[in-house]
Amino acid sequence: MDAIAAAFELVATWQVLAAVLSAALFGLLVGAIPGLTATMAIALLVPITFFMDPVPAVGTMVTCAAMAIFAGDIPGTLLRIPGTPASAAYAEEAYALTRKGQAELALGANLLFSAIGGLFGTAVLIFAAPTLAEIALKFSSFEYFWMALLGLTCAAFLSVASPINGVISLCIGLFVATIGLNNPAGVPRFTFGSTEMLAGIDFIPAMIGLFAVSEVLRNIAAGAPRWEIVQERVGNVFRHWGGLIVTYWRQQLRGNILGTIIGALPGAGADIAAWVSYAISRRFSRTPEKFGTGHIEGIVESTSANNSSLSSAWIPALVFGIPGDTITAIVIGVLYVKGLNPGPTLFLFNPQNIYAVFLIFVLANLVLIPLGWVAIKLAKRLLQVPRAVLMPIILAFCIVGAFASTNSMYGVIVMLAFGVLGFFMEENEIPLAPCILGIVIGPILEKNFVTSMIKSGGSFFSFFERPIAAGLGILVILVWASLLVGWARAWRRRP
Amino acid sequence: MRFSDRMLGGVLIAFALAVGIYSQTFPDIPGQQYGAAAFPTAIAVALGGCGLILFARGLLGPREPLITLTEWTRVPGALLAALVTILAVVAYILLARPVGFVPVMAAILAVLLVLLRVPWWQTAIFAVGTTLVIDFVFRSVLLVPLPLGIMPRLPW
Amino acid sequence: MLRRMLLNLETIAVCAVLFAFVSPAMAQYPARPITIIVPWGAGGGTDATGRIIASVLEKELGQPINVTNRTGGSGVVGHSAIASAEPDGYTLGVATVEIGMMHWQGLTELTWEDYTPIALMNEDPAAVQVAADSEFETIEALVDAIKSGEPGAFKASGTGQGGIWHLAIAGMLNDLNIEPSKVQWVPSEGAASGLQDMVAGGVEIVPCSLPEARSLIDAGRVKSLAIMAEERSELFPDVPTLKEAINSDWQIGAWRGIVGPKGMPDDVVATLTEALEKVYNSDEYKQFMSEQGYGVRWAAGQDFADFMDQSNQALGETMKAIGLAE
Structure with a gap:
């Protein structure tokens, strides 16, 4: 108990509160600008934290990351330009809501469920970190291979309209992911002698191109017509939120749990959590046909997932010093500098420090709500700017x-190429989402397949030899079997 | 621009063949069955399969022209506007480094705003204003090394 | 209307200020901000080292220093960006051990000779880690088991195919006259994922540096058997050197140093060397490096060039011996 009281004293200082607040504003800015990721925001904070005490130093990073992941939803919803990769999964859905005049509803839901998701992940971090970290440590390439395959299966749920176009999109994404030197064999592929191409296709400019530039192209080609819709005003926010929670508590909880699990596994982060949750939400929805037309259900589930995975990524980081995602990879370095060496000892010696960090997590997710609300109110005015003015400015920010x-x-070159590709794909009704999913999951799938094969000497049975791997493998086979049966039935019912 | 099933199928088959054949030149990991070529080959097979299905569907279905212009392209000036936008980005790619971020970005913003028939005085304000705001935020707050070119660093 | 006019006035004022700032003739170096290119991503050791050097160097030189990550292609992209910058002292970079590796693999034409060496700032030797519950308590027992075992009975991980830690273990075996292919290399994205795979039971050995393995060693999940360096590390003084344990002279490590493009003016190099020496000896740098567990090593000018030359040749020999270089 003394430790908890001491932790409160550590947190309740002007220095800490001011640091948290300014970090939140910074995270808001970075997250809302497409192309700038939460990871980048954290990296920019590192030199500043050199001059801070341990608790405010960690506090700024935690707050900044939570804020940036939420803020990525704002341009995603209003302009179909996801601010961070974690928002890409439901950017189209949220934009569809904006086009129906319900931008405020979508953003409000993003905000509320982001904060709840963050708090859920924090609760798990506080109460179950050591146990979950033990489980995460048992994951080897075999388990990750099955996880990646499950992730790819999500693409099947993302493109129900035309499975073949979905597969084409997925394959384009998977192909893009093979470009460069970043493969298990360490040989250049499809680089054609270019040094820049050795780095492969960076996911961020590809995403900006596919979603944002293609949208700008379409708008400018149409002469940037005025917005036709009037945005609904949301009256009492809190009553509204109450209604969402009552209707969608199942989706929220499922998103929270899934996000927490994915976040706790090193090697998968908030972006993958959002994709998988969105797909699962669609699969188990009573009204899957509404997905893609501006339906809040999937947004609730995936925005719940991405923020909870952000918190749970700290589980392996704090317990074993193994980063759960790129953000915690940076933070681990700062923890060492601040003498908060990650490891089981962190929980034994000086527990007030770790309790203070937990308090900061709670605080960060609470600060999210008022600041986020102000941000939404301000950002909504973007829709009052005529599109003829907005579109060139968006293009400038994309560049x-x-x-x-x-x-x-x-x-910029990658962005332009993918802008044209995205434009062409949408013209031919090839969905964009599976392509992004392919770019994200492709490298994970390949790496874990090849390394598993090296370890097992080329035997496929080894994918079922470890208990967790066997369980996951059977799950994948069941999911695929049910999918194929579903397709076969649909095929036979065709007139 | 919309490709018919036959056209899209054909393009995909050709692309898949190119990827698949080129992949066979990738070296193996010494002593291993699955190396750099395995994954691209699998993707090529999948893409080629999709291409074949589309091609067959196109042959069986009603005859369509290989490329149809979708509705918006028939609006006068639409294709030109899309082309100008793409060229503006190309201009940025080519000119930003030698000339500098501020003048090039202001210029392409001005071109696009004029293209969308924004009044000239608004064009001037938005083009210059946006460029300066971006320069300030990205260069000074976010420490992104935007190309300076012949321009001096602005006083922030 | 008034607001609009004010806006216009502001624009004019801004433009006026702008032209007033057109830089006069080049004064004493450095007259404007400096960029340091880091060829690896944010969050890694090279990024952290680059940023701490930059923040202390900033105070020494009195000019802002921007750290820019140019990542990808196993360091090739960033190293090329450093080499192709103007050699005016306003673009520097953090060169890493990979500069002596990638040209042997045919990934680039660049070698250490394409840079102006300024100062070596850090070196982290490789060490041999096994899981804490591994049956091997000493490096000797492990090496004997590898020697008598089947090829591929032991698997190691910790970096990509042909990365520095791959060379570390392969070079060690080569030095001990054991066929390097007896230990199968399993490529991984970095030391952290390699170590995690080892704890999960996927591989047996991770030959990464001690600071990378530190948290798992502290957590009691991993043990280190030997360090491939001349002296024991300050971080884990109980870990013997290879020389002490099995009388092998094999040494290898990852190093980082500040370089510039080839052909920098001598006076600029002199200014930078002096400033970097102060950085190296500063409390901030020393404290940061020791808290992260990173090793420090200093060499400037010709010493640094000789060091890179030597590193380059040693790596080339190893890579040829294990069939990674043509």
């Missing part, structure tokens, strides 16, 4: 965002 992702013109 610098893509540039910032690689710090070179290569990012």
